[in-house]
Amino acid sequence: MTAGVVWGRQVLALTVKELRQLWRDRPLLLYVVYLFTVELVLVAGGTRELSHAPFLVRDADRSAASRELVHDLREPWFTLRGEVRDPGEALRALDHGEVRFFVDIPPTFSRDLGRGDTPATVQLVVDGSRVVSAWLAPSYAGRIADGLSRDQAARNLGRLGVDVAALPTIENRRRTWYNPNLDDAWGNALAELLSMMTVACVLLPAAAAVREKEHGTIEQLLVSPLTPLQVMLSKALSMVFVALLGTGIALHGILRAVYGLPAHGSLTLLLAVTALYAFTNAALGLVLSTFARNTTQVGLLILLTLMPVLQLSGTWSPFEAEPEPLRAVMSLSPLRHLVSVAYGILLRGVGMEVLWPHVAAIAALGTACFGAGLWRFRRQFG
Amino acid sequence: MNLVRVAALARKEWREIVRDRKLFGLAFVLPAMLMLVFAYGSGQSLEHVPLAVVDHDRTDTSRRFAERFGNTVYFDLAGYVDSEREAAARLARGDVRVVVVVPEEFERRLVAGRSAAIQTWIDGSFSNSTPPRTLQGYVEAITAAATAELQAGAVARRLGVSVERALTLLNPIRVEVRYLYNPQLRTVWSVGPSMLMFILMFVAPLLMALGVVREKESGSILNVHSSTVTRAEFLVGKLLPNVAIGCANTVLLWLLAVGWFGAPFHGSLLLFAAASLLYVIATPGIGLVISLLVDSQTTAMIISVVVATLVGSQYSGMYIPVESLSGPGWLIAHVFPAMYFNDLVQGVFLKGMGAAELWRELCALALFAAAFPGLAWLLFHKRRRA
Numbered sequence: 001m002t003a004g005v006v007w008g009r010q011v012l013a014l015t016v017k018e019l020r021q022l023w024r025d026r027p028l029l030l031y032v033v034y035l036f037t038v039e040l041v042l043v044a045g046g047t048r049e050l051s052h053a054p055f056l057v058r059d060a061d062r063s064a065a066s067r068e069l070v071h072d073l074r075e076p077w078f079t080l081r082g083e084v085r086d087p088g089e090a091l092r093a094l095d096h097g098e099v100r101f102f103v104d105i106p107p108t109f110s111r112d113l114g115r116g117d118t119p120a121t122v123q124l125v126v127d128g129s130r131v132v133s134a135w136l137a138p139s140y141a142g143r144i145a146d147g148l149s150r151d152q153a154a155r156n157l158g159r160l161g162v163d164v165a166a167l168p169t170i171e172n173r174r175r176t177w178y179n180p181n182l183d184d185a186w187g188n189a190l191a192e193l194l195s196m197m198t199v200a201c202v203l204l205p206a207a208a209a210v211r212e213k214e215h216g217t218i219e220q221l222l223v224s225p226l227t228p229l230q231v232m233l234s235k236a237l238s239m240v241f242v243a244l245l246g247t248g249i250a251l252h253g254i255l256r257a258v259y260g261l262p263a264h265g266s267l268t269l270l271l272a273v274t275a276l277y278a279f280t281n282a283a284l285g286l287v288l289s290t291f292a293r294n295t296t297q298v299g300l301l302i303l304l305t306l307m308p309v310l311q312l313s314g315t316w317s318p319f320e321a322e323p324e325p326l327r328a329v330m331s332l333s334p335l336r337h338l339v340s341v342a343y344g345i346l347l348r349g350v351g352m353e354v355l356w357p358h359v360a361a362i363a364a365l366g367t368a369c370f371g372a373g374l375w376r377f378r379r380q381f382g
Numbered sequence: 383m384n385l386v387r388v389a390a391l392a393r394k395e396w397r398e399i400v401r402d403r404k405l406f407g408l409a410f411v412l413p414a415m416l417m418l419v420f421a422y423g424s425g426q427s428l429e430h431v432p433l434a435v436v437d438h439d440r441t442d443t444s445r446r447f448a449e450r451f452g453n454t455v456y457f458d459l460a461g462y463v464d465s466e467r468e469a470a471a472r473l474a475r476g477d478v479r480v481v482v483v484v485p486e487e488f489e490r491r492l493v494a495g496r497s498a499a500i501q502t503w504i505d506g507s508f509s510n511s512t513p514p515r516t517l518q519g520y521v522e523a524i525t526a527a528a529t530a531e532l533q534a535g536a537v538a539r540r541l542g543v544s545v546e547r548a549l550t551l552l553n554p555i556r557v558e559v560r561y562l563y564n565p566q567l568r569t570v571w572s573v574g575p576s577m578l579m580f581i582l583m584f585v586a587p588l589l590m591a592l593g594v595v596r597e598k599e600s601g602s603i604l605n606v607h608s609s610t611v612t613r614a615e616f617l618v619g620k621l622l623p624n625v626a627i628g629c630a631n632t633v634l635l636w637l638l639a640v641g642w643f644g645a646p647f648h649g650s651l652l653l654f655a656a657a658s659l660l661y662v663i664a665t666p667g668i669g670l671v672i673s674l675l676v677d678s679q680t681t682a683m684i685i686s687v688v689v690a691t692l693v694g695s696q697y698s699g700m701y702i703p704v705e706s707l708s709g710p711g712w713l714i715a716h717v718f719p720a721m722y723f724n725d726l727v728q729g730v731f732l733k734g735m736g737a738a739e740l741w742r743e744l745c746a747l748a749l750f751a752a753a754f755p756g757l758a759w760l761l762f763h764k765r766r767r768a
Binding site for chain 1: 567
């Protein structure tokens with residue numbers, strides 16, 4: 001047998017040992033299964049659109065027009081919580097967060113609307129502390145009011161001899177690409193899968209490495225005829241295996257089976273990049289483990305590193321909206337590149353010809369992390 | 383309970399925490415960093431979305447129309463593209479998220495008082511970070527404004543009235559919006575205070591649980607088992623240093639929220655201090671309970687993090703209103719202190735509410751501050767049950 005084959009077999013044996021350890025650590029195993037399954041389902045249902053926003057009305061006009069306006073503010077966007085006589089009552093409900101906004105229709109509403117001399121004003125008092133709904137509710141309500149407005153305008157202008165149909169109009173024919181039914185679950189579940197895979201890939205090898213330090217079993221490995229490179233490589237490779245298995249199950253068993261997520265591009269390419277990505281993150285976890293003496297320290301170090309990665313890589317907030325310096329820093333986050341790759345392959349159906357810069361970035365970051373980890377590891381135990 | 387023994391235990395615990403320099407530093411660095419990351423992360427509104435225009439008309443009107451998009455904060459005009467095919471390729475590459483196609487004869491049709499149909503293509507793939515419905519809303523609003531301007535001009539000429547009068551005729555309903563509590567809709571103003579709730583929920587149980595489980599793993603907890611220290615004394619001694627860290631972190635996070643992010647603080651500082659004290663007793667209490675149920679640091683960490691993220695972000699009312707939760711979600715929200723503290727900080731910071739309005743939340747927090755350490759006391763046994 002050549003030395004290379006022996007070397008490879010040793011790495012393989014160590015990798016199997018790592019996997020067996022994970023298999024026997026039932027709480028940890030349970031957590032990994034949870035990350036790749038239940039967690040995705042829990043998160044998939046959320047929406048960033050307006051949904052069932054509760055509101056109150058004071059209708060001082062009590063006309064057909066005002067009733068029509070209130071009637072049009074309907075499910076699934078709005079939920080009418082009732083009418084009030086006194087605006088103070090509505091303000092108290094806003095204070096206690098029971099409703100998101102309050103619609104105040106003045107007694108002159110239908111009169112102004114019929115005459116068309118002065119605008120018929122409706123006041124919307126919005127709880128600005130819930131920023132997303134505070135932004136969306138007036139814009140939805142405004143569009144609904146515009147619809148009523150147009151009908152009334154056609155009548156009023158018709159009386160003055162102007163045909164509304166003969167006025168110039170810019171029509172908007174809209175089309176949503178890659179997600180024509182606007183299914184929120186696709187983006188949510190995929191973003192969560194990528195995030196959770198990142199957590200598992202960093203956490204598992206780091207925790208395994210520190211536990212060996214804490215228990216002293218690392219000394220046993222180092223007095224054996226194994227090199228630090230083999231020890232590190234086996235921890236990273238076992239993680240690649242777990243990540244591929246988890247992603248495969250999550251993708252086919254949950255994302256595609258339950259939510260009907262399409263795969264327009266090559267799944268083989270996606271899994272290949274996933275393997276590379278898992279290696280990069282495992283290397284990052286191993287680097288972090290060299291800075292910690294016990295599990296508590298490494299846990300906090302991982303949280304410190306991963307939280308910015310998970311929050312600012314374009315999974316849950318738009319990457320384009322980040323200020324330029326922050327974007328430059330975040331290009332060091334492997335997740336930022338995986339987001340482009342995974343969404344690109346699955347939903348937009350593109351391949352390496354477009355995605356190669358991102359794949360190259362993940363590979364470069366992985367090499368850097370693995371190199372740094374090996375250097376630190378050798379210095380500590382060499 | 384012997385207070386001298388409690389004090390001695392707390393002192394020993396404190397010394398242990400302080401001597402682990404890395405841990406001690408992280409206990410303060412982590413909350414501050416989380417505050418910055420979340421405020422910048424979830425504080426992003428959808429702006430500067432790259433947009434390309436395919437202009438088949440190439441007239442003044444079409445150019446002015448295209449510029450309307452670039453003149454808003456919502457879109458960045460990423461340039462003109464010659465053909466639909468090239469635009470589709472740019473959309474696929476992810477260079478742009480929106481394409482606007484202006485047809486031929488755009489200007490001529492509009493001048494003749496007819497309608498001209500533009501097309502907008504929206505990238506729906508990032509439905510979670512770049513919601514396509516919101517992008518469509520932006521496009522609709524910009525198109526509607528352009529139409530209103532054109533029509534007002536036409537009506538004003540026909541009837542010989544002012545453009546303003548024509549606008550009223552065309553758009554008789556006017557919606558006036560008044561924002562309470564946060565008039566400029568700054569996300570950090572409301573995220574900042576909620577972050578106090580989330581970060582303390584995240585960090586305090588974690589540090590507490592790991593502190594106890596580390597003793598279990600190393601076996602030093604056997605010293606406690608064999609000593610005269612009672613169960614309550616041990617738990618209080620463990621809890622006190624973590625409450626102190628929680629208090630320090632509350633001050634730090636408050637300063638960040640108010641000083642750095644400029645969140646308004648309209649309510650009573652005393653009420654806030656009392657509520658925070660109860661919260662920083664209740665949250666490590668959760669950690670104590672977790673630590674008594676598990677035996678390894680990794681498991682303790684995982685459970686703390688999962689409980690904190692789920693309760694803190696999904697069931698606290700921070701993102702999802704609690705009244706919209708169903709059965710189990712609603713129940714989870716009510717058996718943890720996070721929701722009550724979130725309501726309280728929102729009320730105290732933004733709405734200037736006082737104890738008269740928030741006494742229910744305060745009572746609930748007091749209950750949790752007693753319940754979680756109490757539960758830990760019930761679960762803790764010096765002798766292992768067979």
